Amino acid sequence: MATIDESREELIAKTAASQRISGERAEILNSGLAANLEMPHPVFIERGAGGYVYDADENEYIDTSVGFGLHMLGHVHPEIEEAIEKRTRLGWMFGIHSTSQMKLANLLHEGSPCAERVVFCNTGSEATMYAFRAARGFSGRDKIALFDGFYHGAHDYGMWMTDPSSSRKAPDVLPMGHGIPGALKDLTLLLPYRNRAAFDLIREHKDELALVFVEGVQSSNPQNNLGGFLGELREVCRECGVLFGIDEVITGFRVAYGGAQERFGVQPDIATYGKVVGGGLPVGAITGRADVMEVFTGLGANRGVFSGGTFSGNPLTMEAGAAALGHLKAHPEIYVDLEAKGARLADSVNGFCEENQIPAQMKQVGSMFHMFFQNGEINSMRDVVSLGSAAEKGFYLHCLNRGVLVPGTQRAFLCAAHSEADVDKLIEVFCGSLKDLQSEGLF
Ligand SMILES: Cc1ncc(COP(=O)(O)O)c(C=O)c1O
Structure with missing residues (x-):
């Protein structure tokens, strides 16, 4: 038995090197990243190996962050390491097309059920930003519908959160922090998650909507029984003539090789990727229906939209990503194994909480999990207190003091x-x- 104060003291005592780095960093580096714990200093990681990370003092932790979900195969996987080394010997950045790009494009084309075409960028945030732009360019409409509890990246069009005082059936948004132009507010329609009232709102606003966009599985609220909701959403969008997009930045190649699309049997018009697709290096990608994706070529009669970026499709990322996806494709048993391990973890923790009357629960979908410190039904983030x-x-x-790193963003993962x-x-x-x-x- 240990109290929180005891754990904190022990952790401080064994992380002296992190404390020193923290002092040096405070002088020069303004990090935008949230510290993961209420500690006088963050714990700095020096290296990773497989499912573990080691901090600056060589303390070992089981890593359930795995790079915010991207190391599906664990740290320094030998095939990815070899692909990166080989590419660095040949030159790792050319700007114009390299021979590496088609390798990853082919794997995405094959692995993303909706991918008739593929466009690369550098982060998941860029991918969703471009998806919104493509939908606006294609439809000629400006409004994007998102679901309460969403996270689609750090650009201004996604930096909105549910106003907790607004109605559950027709939620309103507040900007996520300062610096988000108020003028953008009307470009977002917030929909209630896993609630049929969302379908009525889409029907009501269909003439303004460019896109209805939803995470394959909300990482803030991982729920398994989503197939019916996503399927109906698909149908309502089709009926209303509104594009339907799935954000697979976390779920792509994680909840199944074909992501949420495969797991729940739903095919969107457009999908966005990041994380696992880059094999651990920065990546984003947009895939989708050929006629929608054509807007990126600029060929579709004045409907061209800009996408670009110095590092988009860079050969180093392409090789790392191709090695990761190539390995996952060749080893479908990884998904079966992670499914069983994830279920065992959640069943054990939830069983323990019930037996001991602890008001906490773990939500889990395959290898994604999230702890909540309350009991009772959680349908959407509106229920999370x-x-x-x-x-x-x-x-x-x-957990950290006992050798388990759980990210402070609560989104946790198992890896192969x-x-x-x-x-x-x-x-x-x-x-x-x-x-x-x-x-x-x-x-
Ligand atoms: C669903 C989803 N979309 C987009 C993003 C943004 O990706 P990135 O952090 O690579 O910009 C994230 C990041 O966690 C995400 O979870």
């Missing part, structure tokens, strides 16, 4: 390098930490 609670912060601190013994340790650490929080009176 425990974000930022003392129990949540204490949980991450206990995590063994059954790692899952055993995750269960032990998660359940032990929850029990300690309960004993300390934090629930």
